Amino acid sequence: MDFVMAFVVGGLICLIGQILMDTTKLFPAHILVLFVTLGAVLSGLGLYQPLVDIGKAGATIPITGFGHNLVTGVIQDVDQYGLLGVFTGALRSAAGGITAAIVFGFLMALLFNPKSK
Amino acid sequence: MPIITKEQQEYKNFAKSKRPKPPLLKNMIMAFIVGGIICTIGQFVLSFFISRGLTPGQAGGPTSIVMIFIGAFLTGIGVYDKIGKYAGAGSVVPITGFANSIVSPAMEFKREGFVFGVASKMFIVAGPVLVYGITSATLIGLIYYLLKLL
Numbered sequence: 001m002d003f004v005m006a007f008v009v010g011g012l013i014c015l016i017g018q019i020l021m022d023t024t025k026l027f028p029a030h031i032l033v034l035f036v037t038l039g040a041v042l043s044g045l046g047l048y049q050p051l052v053d054i055g056k057a058g059a060t061i062p063i064t065g066f067g068h069n070l071v072t073g074v075i076q077d078v079d080q081y082g083l084l085g086v087f088t089g090a091l092r093s094a095a096g097g098i099t100a101a102i103v104f105g106f107l108m109a110l111l112f113n114p115k116s117k
Numbered sequence: 118m119p120i121i122t123k124e125q126q127e128y129k130n131f132a133k134s135k136r137p138k139p140p141l142l143k144n145m146i147m148a149f150i151v152g153g154i155i156c157t158i159g160q161f162v163l164s165f166f167i168s169r170g171l172t173p174g175q176a177g178g179p180t181s182i183v184m185i186f187i188g189a190f191l192t193g194i195g196v197y198d199k200i201g202k203y204a205g206a207g208s209v210v211p212i213t214g215f216a217n218s219i220v221s222p223a224m225e226f227k228r229e230g231f232v233f234g235v236a237s238k239m240f241i242v243a244g245p246v247l248v249y250g251i252t253s254a255t256l257i258g259l260i261y262y263l264l265k266l267l
Binding site (some may be wrong): 001002003006007008009010011012013014015016017018019020021022023024028029031032033035036040041043044053055056057058061063064065066067069070071073074075077078080081082083085087088089090091097098101102104105106107108109110111112113114115 | 119135141145147148149150151152153154155156157159160161162163164178179180181182184185186189190192193194195199205206207209210211212213214215216218219220221223224225227233235236239241242243245246247249250251253254255257258259260261262265
């Protein structure tokens with residue numbers, strides 16, 4: 001059941017992105033920025049966690065889930081460390097993903113060359 | 118707003134009418150299916166980590182790392198961009214697309230050197246994502262902190 005829900009929720013989030021790309025002049029980069037911010041705002045309003053409960057990876061794998069992850073970390077750290085947590089929470093929570101993106105990204109770019117076609 | 122002459126406006130309308138319409142329904146279906154498949158793979162990875170004893174909250178981190186690796190690797194071997202041609206947002210929006218947005222320009226600009234090429238161009242899309250993501254999350258955290266003081 002989790003797999004079906006992940007497929008449906010993840011697919012729907014991507015579908016919204018596709019509609020925005022086809023009906024506006026937004027580029028993929030705009031979509032990513034818009035969605036990460038949207039995920040953060042929805043998470044701050046307490047609206048994203050229910051989506052995660054329903055869709056599991058379908059809600060956390062899209063980039064909106066990255067925004068949600070950042071906000072979850074901030075909230076946790078504010079609860080624990082107060083004002084300092086405002087500055088530490090986002091990156092602490094996303095540390096694994098950001099490090100993976102930088103290191104794997106860099107290594108893959110060193111290893112491979114763009115396909116000419 | 119820049120001032121546009123009548124001719125320019127006419128040309129704009131003309132160009133707009135000639136611009137090919139994207140096959141909306143087909144694109145939507147492809148985005149839904151490919152995005153759904155990528156998230157289903159993510160669910161497999163997440164379930165694997167949960168079965169190894171992590172809580173769903175803890176399993177999210179390693180799942181992202183695995184998915185980012187997959188996205189980066191498939192971009193490196195040239196497969197991800199082929200998927201992207203058909204999938205549109207279905208391959209852009211998942212976290213694998215974030216990895217793709219890093220590896221793709223980093224490879225492309227290798228000839229400009231390892232500092233101004235690879236290392237700098239890899240953030241051409243990821244940079245804005247991090248800037249807006251982290252800033253909005255931090256502002257939300259600040260609001261949360263202030264509301265807690267009340």
